[in-house]
Amino acid sequence: MNLYKQGKIDSFGFVRSTMYEFYKKVGFKSYYLQNNVHLDNIERVEKEKSEKIKVGIYNADTRELKNIYTALSSMKLVPNCVADVVPINEGAKKFTEILGLETTSVNDYIPTEKLLKRIQQNEVNIYPTFTENAPMFPLESFEMGVPCLLGNNNDYFVGTKLGEYVILTKEDDPKYIKEKIINCIEHKDEIMNLYKEWKKDFDIKCNKLVEKFIK
Numbered sequence: 001m002n003l004y005k006q007g008k009i010d011s012f013g014f015v016r017s018t019m020y021e022f023y024k025k026v027g028f029k030s031y032y033l034q035n036n037v038h039l040d041n042i043e044r045v046e047k048e049k050s051e052k053i054k055v056g057i058y059n060a061d062t063r064e065l066k067n068i069y070t071a072l073s074s075m076k077l078v079p080n081c082v083a084d085v086v087p088i089n090e091g092a093k094k095f096t097e098i099l100g101l102e103t104t105s106v107n108d109y110i111p112t113e114k115l116l117k118r119i120q121q122n123e124v125n126i127y128p129t130f131t132e133n134a135p136m137f138p139l140e141s142f143e144m145g146v147p148c149l150l151g152n153n154n155d156y157f158v159g160t161k162l163g164e165y166v167i168l169t170k171e172d173d174p175k176y177i178k179e180k181i182i183n184c185i186e187h188k189d190e191i192m193n194l195y196k197e198w199k200k201d202f203d204i205k206c207n208k209l210v211e212k213f214i215k
Helices: 017-025 068-077 090-099 113-121 138-145 161-166 174-186 189-215
Strands: 012-014 030-032 053-058 081-086 103-105 124-128 146-148
Touching: 012 017, 017 030, 030 113, 030 138, 030 174, 030 189, 053 068, 053 113, 068 081, 068 090, 068 124, 068 174, 081 090, 113 138, 124 138, 124 174, 138 146, 146 161, 146 174, 161 189, 174 189
Parallel strands: 012 030, 053 081, 053 124, 081 103, 124 146
Antiparallel strands: none
């Protein structure tokens, strides 16, 4: 902000509409941008047949804002569920043991490309964070053909039919998230079709926002 006042910064770009609107209103020249992903170079792999329902949560660690314990609790309520957790730490391991929740896991963070190949084995991923701006993972998940539930603290899918399926409004409620997981699996084909249509308009919108910001 000091550099802006000195004339060394011309304007700011924000990937959260509420932040853009706030700083614009209080006198800072601001623009709205959106994160986007294009993953044509990531290998698509065939989903293995299984009687289990595999649900993933990633890059959460044990930071409170990432809400991993509520996520794991919700998975325990899903019948026949296996939680795929990357990375998993001692706290999360102990919690899954307490719950008796079957898991597959990796102890450390793994490269994004490797993670995106891994998640293709899942029915759904969940990203129920308490605070975000414009997270990349939900879009990456959808691009890999896997629906992703996400918190109501970013701008993705707001006001759309797709949003009704995948935006969580009670991130701290395991029973509610469990019901959203099951509903998401039951309507997976419709959700993915809605995403493909949404993404076409989103790509155009993102390009226009970047062009406006640069000019």
